[in-house]
Amino acid sequence: MKNKYLFVFAQVHEEFRIPELLSIAELYNINIGLPEDVDTSRPFMVIELDSEEDAHTLAQRCILIKWVCDFYARGKTYAEVHEQTRANSSKYSQYIENTSFKFIVTAYNHSISQRRQREVVESFSYMALLGKIDMKNPDITFMCFEEYADKRGTTREKLEGDGAFREVFFGRLITEGTARPLVKTFDVKKRSYFGNTSMEAEISLLMANQTLAAPGKLIYDPFVGTGSLAYVTAHFGAWLYGSDIDGRQMRGKENVPGIRRAAAQYGVADRILDLCTFDVTQNPWRCGDLFDAIITDPPYGVRAGAKRLGRKKPTKKGIVERTGLTLRPDDQPYIPPTKPYELSALATDLILLARHMLKTGGRLVFFLPTVTDEYEEVDVQTMLCDGMDVIANSLQDFGSWGRRLITIRKTSDKSYPRPTFEPVVNQSDGNTPEVEHIPAHRDFREKYFRGFKKDEDRTTPLEQQ
Structure with a gap:
């Protein structure tokens, strides 16, 4: 028989709560029973677990x-x-005899007066606890x-409305x-190296948990940037390989x-296997099925735009395309255009790259920015390919736009070919025109x-170039 436990969450990133719980439960093989009416707008949740040890592991x-x-107990009134x-x-x-204890009475969205806190504690006198009251180091703590x-x-x-609570636990x-203290440990402001695109610590840690980072896991970040995701995944014991088109x-x-x-x-330098500079569409990987997870925050152009090798416009007639080994007249290394x-x-x-590079059961975790008014579930579904399934889609809402943390699992045990990274051309039978779905991103x-x-003008600056 499962036991019931009261979980109290930080009331931030509410949509990330359940995916994180389920991910860590999967990582440690914990059987978890969630309530049928999950309401993430509230910080309290009663969850069923096999043992108290599982509760410690999740926390x-x-x-x-x-x-x-x-x-x-829980109820609308203290009588309940x-x-x-x-x-x-x-x-x-x-715990009635010879167990020191204390009571903590606190509230969400309210401050309780000292007088009423004392009244609440005294209302539990029927528990007849005989142990010593110890407010500093008790054997057990009861929380209301x-x-x-x-x-x-x-x-x-x-203190307006004191006692007019919605529910009590x-x-x-x-x-x-x-x-939770890891959020302060990995605070970007305290980091010896960071940039204007460095991911905030709390989100980085949530992403790392979605990858199931653990000792012995090999994880890849193809847009590693200043390494915010590398440090947290390495902290959880994983080996990290990173690459970026801009080595600077x-x-x-x-x-x-x-x-x-x-x-x-952060004491994780030995877990950073290597950092290489290359375009992910021109990657050097000679085989797939290599990584346990891929974690990344692709650049989407607000503070830094995504680039790939190539020219915006075709080269002028008569100019020979240079190779990476060719030197310019001033003997400076040739820097390929992007x-x-x-x-x-x-x-x-x-x-497609993740399907090729991940082991069976491996996860791809990445952020996808979307326009709030235009987003539809089909936007994510149309990106999928055979052998890849979405298992979590959590929104960080910024109002008119938001970014979605997408977690995709490789469900197939097949080995897939390396993607060509060429634009996909919709096929039509010639009778029915193919209507392309335009995603919000x-x-x-x-x-x-x-x-x-x-x-009315849908022409973008990129198309005008």
């Missing part, structure tokens, strides 16, 4: 967990809570959480979320490459700088 790895309690607590006396009867409606944006007295504290992002300006310096700061890499084409190519950069305003 040690999930970034969004604040507390986990052995669940005793007391009735359920009395019925579950077997849960606390073993009152949930209030969100009244942000309204003017009110500090009660249980025994098992553990705090020990993974990885190196920085000092003798020791910037990513190496930051990795040493052209913009349109986001929708990049996303499709990335999935197509030409995202141009839409962003246009303020997401719709107009």
